[in-house]
Amino acid sequence: MTDSECIQGLISGDEEAARWLVANHQLRVYNICLGFLRNMHDAEDIAQDVFVEVIRNAASFRGDAKVSTWLHRIAVNRSLNHIRSSKRRRLWLELNPFTGNSADDTTCLPAGAAGGNDLLEQEDLKHALERAIDSLPQNQRIAFTLSKLEDLSYQEIAGVMNLSLPAVESLIHRAKMNLQKRLKKFFA
Amino acid sequence: MNCQDAWLLILERSVSAKTGSEGYELEEHLETCSACRKLAMAHGAVLSDHSGLRRCEADPVFYQKVDLKLKSTVRVHSGILLPLRDYRAIGSALAGLAAAVILGIWIGGLLTGGNAIPGNSATTAVSTNQGSEITEDYTLARLENYFFDENH
Numbered sequence: 001m002t003d004s005e006c007i008q009g010l011i012s013g014d015e016e017a018a019r020w021l022v023a024n025h026q027l028r029v030y031n032i033c034l035g036f037l038r039n040m041h042d043a044e045d046i047a048q049d050v051f052v053e054v055i056r057n058a059a060s061f062r063g064d065a066k067v068s069t070w071l072h073r074i075a076v077n078r079s080l081n082h083i084r085s086s087k088r089r090r091l092w093l094e095l096n097p098f099t100g101n102s103a104d105d106t107t108c109l110p111a112g113a114a115g116g117n118d119l120l121e122q123e124d125l126k127h128a129l130e131r132a133i134d135s136l137p138q139n140q141r142i143a144f145t146l147s148k149l150e151d152l153s154y155q156e157i158a159g160v161m162n163l164s165l166p167a168v169e170s171l172i173h174r175a176k177m178n179l180q181k182r183l184k185k186f187f188a
Numbered sequence: 189m190n191c192q193d194a195w196l197l198i199l200e201r202s203v204s205a206k207t208g209s210e211g212y213e214l215e216e217h218l219e220t221c222s223a224c225r226k227l228a229m230a231h232g233a234v235l236s237d238h239s240g241l242r243r244c245e246a247d248p249v250f251y252q253k254v255d256l257k258l259k260s261t262v263r264v265h266s267g268i269l270l271p272l273r274d275y276r277a278i279g280s281a282l283a284g285l286a287a288a289v290i291l292g293i294w295i296g297g298l299l300t301g302g303n304a305i306p307g308n309s310a311t312t313a314v315s316t317n318q319g320s321e322i323t324e325d326y327t328l329a330r331l332e333n334y335f336f337d338e339n340h
Contacts, residue, residue, distance in 0.1 A: 022251045031242050040241055044253075051254045092280070125230035126237070133234075148202040149238050176199045180192075183227065 003067040010058035035149035036079035069159040132182040140175035189217040194224045
């Protein structure tokens with residue numbers, strides 16, 4: 001089945017087209033969501049939402065890109081939206097005196113809090129690196145995550161982000177320089 | 189190799205690349221530089237964590253889950269049922285609104301000295317009551333005078 005046959009099938013409500021789409025793209029979509037969310041349950045949930053959106057809005061697909069590029073773009077946007085809404089929810093929970101509980105927040109551990117324990121120190125450094133990736137400007141974060149955690153080619157990333165190839169190269173280079181700057185205090 | 193170049197090479201590693209494939213120079217640098225070695229280990233841990241969670245085989249019931257969600261969202265759009273998370277969102281919005289109203293009343297109370305009705309209004313209300321009592325007493329006195337005045 002080609003992309004256009006699949007889209008035509010989805011528009012006409014053909015279940016086979018939907019099955020084909022899910023079977024061919026579920027792994028990539030799930031893994032992209034996982035790269036941003038770092039949580040299997042959230043990634044599964046968001047990946048399902050991506051397919052629901054594509055199946056319901058197949059008629060709006062313009063056909064100027066591959067279906068996979070469209071899917072990946074929706075996966076990235078949905079994952080980032082999910083992160084934003086979880087941050088808001090977490091902030092609300094922390095501010096709410098009835099349900100707030102900041103005592104179990106382990107993400108604020110300072111580097112080196114392990115006190116010489118190598119395993120804990122390594123865990124701290126890993127969290128510091130993850131936090132540094134999360135704090136990158138959005139475009140740099142998307143490009144870096146898709147490239148390093150999802151192994152998408154620069155060409156594929158350019159398609160997903162609707163950018164030129166040099167722009168993607170520049171984003172990834174700047175992401176690495178920014179990470180270097182942000183991580184210096186942890187790894188000096 | 190200096191640390192700047194080493195960091196760029198370490199951060200260049202991706203989830204499918206084998207650690208140590210960047211060349212002899214980096215490996216040699218990592219043996220002597222603890223800061224770069226720490227970064228290499230942390231980056232390796234992030235990639236390996238992600239690699240451990242990644243799915244390599246398709247979930248055979250994934251389509252059924254998507255189909256279920258698709259049908260439930262169609263029901264939402266036809267207005268029959270809202271998913272639980274929508275109720276939760278509406279609930280928290282209402283709770284927020286109620287909190288804002290209570291806060292507003294509290295701040296208003298503080299600004300007006302603990303009484304939402306201005307001080308002058310209270311005085312006016314009291315004096316109005318007193319005034320009507322005085323008028324009543326005066327009328328009674330006049331009636332008494334009318335009926336019991338010896339000169340009348």
